[in-house]
Amino acid sequence: MTEVLNFPPPPAADVRSLRADVRAFLRDALSGRRPRDRARTWTGFDAEFSRELGRRGWIGMTWPKRYGGHERSALERYVVLEEMLAAGAPVAAHWISDRQSGPLLLKFGTEAQRTAILPRIAAGECFFCIGMSEPDVGSDLAAVRTRAVPVEGGFRINGTKLWTTYGHRSHYMILFCRTGSQEERQAGTSQFLIDLATPGISVRPVTDLSGESHFNEVVFTDVFVPSSALIGRLGGGWDQVMGELAFERSGPERFLSSFVLLPELLRSLGPEASERARIAAGRLVAHLVTLRRMSRSVAGLLERGENPALQAAVVKDLGAVFEQELPEIVRGLTSTEADLAAADDLASTLAHLVLNAPSFSLRGGTREILRGIIARGLGLR
Amino acid sequence: MIEDLADRLFAEIAISGAPGWPPGGAGASESWGRLAELGLPLALVPEEAGGPGLDLVEALELVRAAGRHALALPLAETMLANHILAEAGLPVAPGAATILCGGPQDQVSLRRAGSGWTLAGRAFRVPWASVAETLVVVAPGEAGPCVARLEAGAFTVEPGRNLAGEPRDAVLFDTELRAEQVRPAGRAGGPDVVRRRGAALRSLALAGALERVLALTVAYAGERSQFGKPIGRFQAVQQSLAEMAGHVAAGAAAAGGAAEAFAGADLLPIAAAKVRTGEAAGRAAAIAHQVHGAIGFTQEHILHRFTGRLWSWRDEFGDEAEWSLALGTQAVEAGPDGLWPLVTAA
Numbered sequence: 001m002t003e004v005l006n007f008p009p010p011p012a013a014d015v016r017s018l019r020a021d022v023r024a025f026l027r028d029a030l031s032g033r034r035p036r037d038r039a040r041t042w043t044g045f046d047a048e049f050s051r052e053l054g055r056r057g058w059i060g061m062t063w064p065k066r067y068g069g070h071e072r073s074a075l076e077r078y079v080v081l082e083e084m085l086a087a088g089a090p091v092a093a094h095w096i097s098d099r100q101s102g103p104l105l106l107k108f109g110t111e112a113q114r115t116a117i118l119p120r121i122a123a124g125e126c127f128f129c130i131g132m133s134e135p136d137v138g139s140d141l142a143a144v145r146t147r148a149v150p151v152e153g154g155f156r157i158n159g160t161k162l163w164t165t166y167g168h169r170s171h172y173m174i175l176f177c178r179t180g181s182q183e184e185r186q187a188g189t190s191q192f193l194i195d196l197a198t199p200g201i202s203v204r205p206v207t208d209l210s211g212e213s214h215f216n217e218v219v220f221t222d223v224f225v226p227s228s229a230l231i232g233r234l235g236g237g238w239d240q241v242m243g244e245l246a247f248e249r250s251g252p253e254r255f256l257s258s259f260v261l262l263p264e265l266l267r268s269l270g271p272e273a274s275e276r277a278r279i280a281a282g283r284l285v286a287h288l289v290t291l292r293r294m295s296r297s298v299a300g301l302l303e304r305g306e307n308p309a310l311q312a313a314v315v316k317d318l319g320a321v322f323e324q325e326l327p328e329i330v331r332g333l334t335s336t337e338a339d340l341a342a343a344d345d346l347a348s349t350l351a352h353l354v355l356n357a358p359s360f361s362l363r364g365g366t367r368e369i370l371r372g373i374i375a376r377g378l379g380l381r
Numbered sequence: 382m383i384e385d386l387a388d389r390l391f392a393e394i395a396i397s398g399a400p401g402w403p404p405g406g407a408g409a410s411e412s413w414g415r416l417a418e419l420g421l422p423l424a425l426v427p428e429e430a431g432g433p434g435l436d437l438v439e440a441l442e443l444v445r446a447a448g449r450h451a452l453a454l455p456l457a458e459t460m461l462a463n464h465i466l467a468e469a470g471l472p473v474a475p476g477a478a479t480i481l482c483g484g485p486q487d488q489v490s491l492r493r494a495g496s497g498w499t500l501a502g503r504a505f506r507v508p509w510a511s512v513a514e515t516l517v518v519v520a521p522g523e524a525g526p527c528v529a530r531l532e533a534g535a536f537t538v539e540p541g542r543n544l545a546g547e548p549r550d551a552v553l554f555d556t557e558l559r560a561e562q563v564r565p566a567g568r569a570g571g572p573d574v575v576r577r578r579g580a581a582l583r584s585l586a587l588a589g590a591l592e593r594v595l596a597l598t599v600a601y602a603g604e605r606s607q608f609g610k611p612i613g614r615f616q617a618v619q620q621s622l623a624e625m626a627g628h629v630a631a632g633a634a635a636a637g638g639a640a641e642a643f644a645g646a647d648l649l650p651i652a653a654a655k656v657r658t659g660e661a662a663g664r665a666a667a668i669a670h671q672v673h674g675a676i677g678f679t680q681e682h683i684l685h686r687f688t689g690r691l692w693s694w695r696d697e698f699g700d701e702a703e704w705s706l707a708l709g710t711q712a713v714e715a716g717p718d719g720l721w722p723l724v725t726a727a
Contacts, residue, residue: 004626004629004630005592005595005626005629005630005633007630007633007634007637009637009641019725082725086721087721259721262720263717263718263720263721264717266712266713266715266716266717266720267716267717269713271713271714271716273709273713275706277709278705278706278709278710278712278713279702279705279706279709280705280709281708281709281712281713282652282656282704282705282706282707282708282709282710282711282712283656283660283701283705283708283709285649285653285708285709285711285712285720285723285724286635286652286653286654286656286657286704286705286708287631287656287657288724289635289638289649289650289653289724289727290631290634290635290638290653290654290657291631292724292725292727293634293635293637293638294630294631294634297634311630314626314627314630317623317627318627318630318631368620370623371619371620371623371624372616372619372620372623374623374626374627375619375620375622375623377626378599378622378623378626379599379603380599380602380603380613380614380618380619380622381614381619
């Protein structure tokens with residue numbers, strides 16, 4: 001049970017000059033970008049922006065230099081991530097490859113996969129999407145039905161992946177699929193490195209409720225991949241994908257999705273903000289300060305080579321509550337009518353977040369799944 | 382290390398039934414003697430002032446441990462009182478001591494009178510004043526805040542209690558003090574700084590009590606069977622306990638931030654910790670009682686010793702609204718462009 005509460009003090013290091021560099025860069029690069037567009041943060045896709053970050057050494061920061069990385073600390077990487085998110089930088093293009101695909105390849109990939117892919121990711125030139133969910137497989141990931149069948153020289157893949165964010169603009173997918181029988185569940189799964197230009201792959205956009213289409217359905221029809229596309233061990237997919245999810249759940253993007261709204265609230269309240277508004281805003285600051293401490297603590301655990309999957313679930317669960325209540329609280333303080341087309345920044349940012357908030361406790365593991373993981377950590381299941 | 386030692390000692394005191402339940406009752410002085418023998422009341426005092434010279438963050442873990450065991454003794458208050466006395470260059474207290482909370486209704490006036498001082502005032506909800514041998518009063522002075530050291534007899538007490546039954550007394554004083562009983566506060570700071578440090582202590586105590594309430598509730602959910610299985614096997618109960626664990630983890634982490642900020646009495650991490658642990662207290666107590674059912678709502682069950690403290694401590698040294706207002710005011714002053722730099726400076 002104590003593991004659930006194990007959030008050691010975050011690592012201490014002087015990151016002031018790095019932070020100042022990142023802030024100065026973002027001030028220029030994002031000047032003129034409206035708050036409602038900033039509110040997209042890690043769902044905002046801008047390939048040229050990602051390439052610029054690659055040039056500055058801000059992707060693959062902790063990876064070995066021989067794979068194009070920069071051998072910086074986890075805390076330094078954390079500083080870059082949180083500055084990007086707080087400023088609302090469009091980081092979606094490289095976000096998944098930097099966060100989970102690259103680290104997965106670094107850990108389980110073959111030398112050939114690493115040398116071919118990692119330097120391109122670090123340069124901000126190679127983008128990944130996630131290949132986990134399917135039409136009938138969401139939270140119950142062990143029920144995946146997309147199947148890779150061994151054939152001469154490789155595998156033939158058939159099936160459908162769904163909710164594949166930026167599948168239409170990515171170069172690769174890490175595919176989690178079945179290589180054994182359906183009854184084997186976890187034990188019969190593997191992961192593959194899929195070049196999305198391979199014949200037989202079709203990508204169809206799915207429009208979300210706000211009218212945007214950044215996620216997709218990706219259909220595999222008799223897709224041939226060579227044996228060299230296998231990542232890690234045949235049948236080892238489950239353990240690998242769980243490790244991948246620890247990366248996916250632990251970062252500052254799990255509580256900063258609505259952050260852009262908080263400065264807009266202060267702008268709207270002005271220096272004469274009422275006591276009621278100050279109390280509400282101050283409470284949000286208290287939550288933010290605490291979540292940030294917990295999240296940096298997880299970054300420290302990751303750096304020490306520990307597996308903070310449980311703590312990551314705690315931070316993501318609390319983070320989603322915070323991200324979802326922030327727009328509701330702002331509504332209550334400002335009486336602003338949410339309007340996507342409004343010239344008013346608060347109204348349009350609020351509209352974007354109201355429409356996107358439901359996804360905060362779905363993507364990357366639903367609230368119920370996370371709380372199930374926490375309950376298991378408490379020894380209840 | 383000191384935390385493990387304290388955990389064992391506080392657990393023994395709790396098991397022996399001697400912490401004085403109700404607080405301040407029989408056995409309290411014997412238990413206090415055991416803490417004093419180990420020098421725990423001096424844990425925040427530097428070596429040159431007669432303390433153990435512990436790292437402050439480590440020493441503050443004593444307060445978390447005391448919360449974990451619902452220790453019904455004025456340990457945190459005496460630690461803070463001695464810290465203030467030492468910072469001001471006054472002798473530490475020989476026994477139990479306490480400080481004013483610096484609440485909005487407290488009134489304190491300190492004036493020069495010949496070679497000494499006149500100190501007058503009234504203060505409310507002073508923790509453990511009825512058993513304290515020394516009362517530390519931090520007063521705004523003409524040339525900056527001063528610390529005054531009062532012995533029992535120099536102040537009168539109107540007893541009161543918090544929801545956990547701990548003494549929270551009104552205190553009245555109007556007394557002449559010798560020159561050497563009053564010193565410039567120095568690093569001990571003014572009443573506002575004392576209130577911050579008090580809030581940091583309560584955050585840690587809350588974090589300790591929260592931990593224990595979670596442990597009690599998880600254990601109970603594993604023992605209590607209904608419909609042929611332990612209630613902890615039901616998903617509805619599991620989801621509640623997971624939510625509670627999140628609050629407890631957040632409270633624990635926030636309190637860690639307050640401990641690091643104690644030395645400098647930094648507003649942001651301390652205020653954030655008091656707000657977050659206070660909010661966690663309300664939510665965790667509610668879930669704990671829901672899971673415990675009727676038995677948890679009795680005097681005979683141990684749960685109320687902890688939830689009673691959660692409900693009291695969240696109000697003491699400033700509640701969530703007071704500290705949220707302080708944070709919100711800082712945020713408003715920082716403005717839209719200064720908010721993120723403010724948050725990342727913590």
